[in-house]
Amino acid sequence: MNIEPIVALEIGTSRVRVFVGEAREDGALMITAVGDAASSGMRKGEIFHFDSVCACVETALRQAEEAADLKINEVYLAMSGSQIEALPSRAEIPVDGEITPQDVDHVKRMAKEVTLPADREILHSIFGQFAVDGLPGVTPVGLVGQRLAAEMLIVHGVHSRMVNLVRVVKALKLEMAEPLFSGLCSAQAALSAEQKHQGALLIDLGGGKTDYVVYAQAKIADAGVIGVGGDHVTNDVARAFRLSTTEAEALKLQHGDAMVSAAGRTRRLPLPAAAGEAPRTAKLSDLQTIVHLRMEETFGLIAARLKRQKLLSLLGAGVVLTGGGAHLKNVAALAEKVFGLPCEIGVPRNASGLTANLAVPEYATGVGAVLHGYRSARTAAEESRSAWKKLAHWFGVN
Amino acid sequence: MAAKSENAQDDVRELRCRVLVAGVGGAAGNVLGHALADWPEPPTVAAVNTDVRALEATAVALKVAIGRTVAKGMGTGGDAELGRLAANEDLDALRALVAGHDLLLLVAGLGGGTATGAAPVLARIAREEGLLVLAYVTLPFAFEGARRQEQAQEGLADLKQSADAVIGLPNQRLHALLPSDTSLPDAFAFVDRMMSAGIRGLWTLLARDNMLNLDFSDLQSLVENSGNECGFGYGEGQGPGKAEQALQGLLEGPMLEKGRVIANSGAMILNVAGGPDLSLAELETIHRRFQEAARPGARISLGAAVLAGWTGRLALTVLAAEHWLPPARPGSLVIPAGPDVPADVPAGRARKNVQQSELQLGGAGDRGRFRDVAPTIHEGADLDIPVYIRRGIRIPS
Incomplete structure (x- = not known):
């Protein structure tokens, strides 16, 4: 499986940081470069002066590019501020006999559909658990029941503020891989x-x-x-x-x-x-x-x-x-x-190759964002491989 | 309706700005009673309360009882939710009360149930009816208990949403000015006196047949671009040195934090009320002193009113917007971060939720490096203001 280096950008109020992670031979993730520049133009995790922020991000990017000897094209953006909040959401559907993968997709889709104030936008829809006939924590496919429920946590923020952070990425002619809530990134890196x-x-x-x-x-x-x-x-x-x-x-x-x-x-x-x-x-x-x-x-x-x-x-x-x-x-x-x-x-864990000076609490967000990027890239690679297999199988049958 | 007019000019002015002073809750009823005691030409004054007996006891002529179903003619027992329900029960009566006025000066002692719950409703109704709403409120003493404080803070937050500007007068701050052996009734009476002086000052500022033209549009412009933060001061003087006396009382007194509010203010309205002996020299002195005290380039609007029977007497009223910002500032990127502010409003209007008034513990001057960004408000408290200031802890100790 070939995965491109993963780059995470964290635009903070006091520092702007860029982390580059690469997959090792054994599949583990290694942080190969860090760019770390003072931040200006930010207050409370949000942009206060656009041009200053762009300049700081550029400095950190150049540092990381030089250290990794790499041209950065795409970033995972760890964002905060924006009055990010979480809303628990639950959906329930009647099922007839054995629960199918279609039922599961359906109930998940319904749980994702929440009504938010007009100025807000969903950043993450995090799956929690299923319940069949009131019994939570089950894996529903194949079970027989009457009601299937899905619980999710919808993480959302003020659209315009999040867009402003994304605009920095665009202004620097970078592609956005995915916007991420920085708190989730930190948890990803620091919690076992x-x-x-x-x-x-x-x-x-x-x-x-x-x-x-x-x-x-x-x-x-x-x-x-x-x-x-x-x-x-x-x-x-x-x-x-x-x-x-x-x-x-x-x-x-x-x-x-x-x-x-x-x-x-x-x-x-x-x-x-x-x-x-x-x-x-x-x-x-x-x-x-x-x-x-x-x-x-x-x-x-x-x-x-x-x-x-x-x-x-x-x-x-x-x-x-x-x-x-x-x-x-x-x-x-x-x-x-x-x-x-x-x-x-x-401190960041779950990523190998970290030297001692990287194992500090302030790097949790950035390392976590790389970890997330790495995992989703790996999943995507696996999915495309299995999708290819399926396709080949179909063609074979025909 | 408004003050009795004595000549045609008054009529013209009254058409421009018809002021309604309304007190919500028991404490405000008391204050208005005090204010009316020696008010020669009162504006339309109304008392709004759930408690019918308290309404009957007040000297205010126009009485609006609310919430007959939910409160049954009694007080709310300190329950703000009950106060809110009571006001919502009688929205039509409140609407009828404010109709035909341009400005509502809303007086409330926050912390109590009726005031805290009903005042924001009245403010909202008045704004819906197109009035400019200026709320003038007290916050409880610390000894009145945490629950009352919390409730008052919530009411304040609501009021900030619904009124155009809030002038807050925390009792706790006044407390610091009183001798430590002041009795409880005296302390409350002192607060009432401060409030009634303020109400009368504001009224004079707005509604008199002013010698120097100062009108509703001046106030509107100030309030609308103040980011809802207004400092308020009132000072009086008598005899030969009356201008100097009033100035001293105001610039060195507690209401404007010894002139600090003026020093930080970008725009202010200043009204001088005096007798027929009010001289141009006095006006010039007052204007100059404020110019010196204010920050360079501050916008000072000066008005003057001559009142019959005020010979040898002079009163100064100041309304200062500490964060006055020109309405539009194209080119500068300001991201408001307040919880309820739409992101596309210009900076001047983006500060809807800022902790009000320099008269409070923790004024806008304490926001420091956050003074230019929208505040972090949590349950009515501006978290940008240092915690030790909000808790009234003295540093250095």
């Missing part, structure tokens, strides 16, 4: 099959937004985006200590902490002062408080939503954090406190 099976919450802490994906009862039960990210922490710090964004970002990276410590109350941090200004300091505990409140709120919003949907008790494998924000000191401890579940930092 075991974790998905036991139930897990993946939270990707990005610069401009926070994605979450919930696996419960061996299927994806919820997903969405909160328009709050690391930039908000930086902005809070800048506002509190009257610092520039750059200064606040540096302070956050160096001393930021999701938990308030007793030692923080007595320790003072020097703050950058303008020329001629008296030297200033800030209490470490003040910085910790600002960061703690922001992260606690963000986690709290997700926890409240999951609680309402009664999903919180189904997460046997706990919480996995990815994204650049996962580097924040004590962030896992805070998540454990808010969710009342064990929490770990997730």
Whole structure:
């Protein structure tokens, strides 16, 4: 099976990243090149200044092309923001005796048909499970029953915002392989099959937004985006200590902490002062408080939503954090406190050949997008092969 | 209808802008009662409530009882849903109330059931009838409890959707201005006084026979391009230094955050009310002081009204749009991200859901680097504003 190199593009609020993956001899996926450039023109996972975004994407693409020695023509686009949400959907049809593959297709198609507000568009229709006569989790073809149901999760976002991200790809004369929700990509890369099976919450802490994906009862039960990210922490710090964004970002990276410590109350941090200004300091505990409140709120919003949907008790494998924000000191401890579940930092797995410096939480989305692309390319290759076989068979019969 | 006219010119003005002041709920009824107490020429003032006894007790002449079926003439017991149902039960009465007016000044003490539930309905009806709707609301004190706070925030979010602009006055902020030993009745009375001064100021700004022309279109332009964020201030002075006194009260007082709202504002309406002794020099001083205080290039519309019996007295009213944006900004790509904003609206109108008013904890000035993008609103709270500010935590501690 010959699969072209898979390229994933992630246009984030703080970084633009390009990942190139190639199939190894043994069929496993290997990331062969990464392009990683600072992002500008993005806010909260969405485009704020089109031309700046295009320029940043181009930089990252060139880096990756050079490293992989490859001309990139087609990309899988990992997108976020766009008020992406998930809507559970269910369809049921009467069946007569033995369930056929046609029945299955029919009920799946019906479950995919949901009415969304006019400005929204479906990004993914994720299959959940079938139920025959109320018995869930069955493989229906060949069973006998009276009612066949299909459950799906429809991931959708605001059309115009998603289109703007796609327009960047078009502007750079690239082909779009498939648009993907970045949260799903991160889950793809960072969660093990075991974790998905036991139930897990993946939270990707990005610069401009926070994605979450919930696996419960061996299927994806919820997903969405909160328009709050690391930039908000930086902005809070800048506002509190009257610092520039750059200064606040540096302070956050160096001393930021999701938990308030007793030692923080007595320790003072020097703050950058303008020329001629008296030297200033800030209490470490003040910085910790600002960061703690922001992260606690963000986690709290997700926890409240999951609680309402009664999903919180189904997460046997706990919480996995990815994204650049996962580097924040004590962030896992805070998540454990808010969710009342064990929490770990997730790094890309499920792809071989990753060198140590690639196994970082902020690469989960990009690697996950490549993984997805690789799997769908492989499926497509297999399907075309089997379709060819079928065709040959037909011709043979005739 | 509107104020009693004393000459033909008043009639002309009244044709231009017929103002209705309507209070929804018990707290607003009280405020309007205060405001009316020494109001020489009141506009049309109405009280809307589910509670018939409270309606009977208010000094407001025009009383609209709503929700006789759902609330049975009683209060809503703090249930906003009941308030909403009550208003929906009497949509026709509300429609009849607002008909024939150009501007609705809607007064409500958010947090209570009737105010929180019914005010957004009234605002929506008024807008459907073509009125410009300016909501002037209080938010509860912290000690009134989290549930009331939450309910108030939800009401505020609804109101932002349905009104053209919301001016919010969080009681908690006023609380900080009161001496710590202030009694509870005094604290509420203080809030009522602040509210009634505001209502009267707005009314003066709009409806008087103004010496300097300031009218409905000025307000409309300000409100429509303010992104729904208006800061409001009112100051008074008496005696020889009355202009200076009023200016000081306003620019250094709490309502405009010691002038910070003015400093950040792109456009404002400024109205001076005085007696026959109001001098040109005073007007010039006031205008100059605001020009100095405002950011360069800010649009300042000045109006002046002469009131009989106001000799030796001067009042200043300011309505400031901190995020005034020219209606169209071709060429700049702004992607609004608010939850309910259609993506194709220009920047100036895209901020429909922005947390209102500099008078609140967490004004637009706290949005920092997010000030130019549409806000992230969750259950009425603007998540772009630092959490510590929204929770009222002092940093540095």
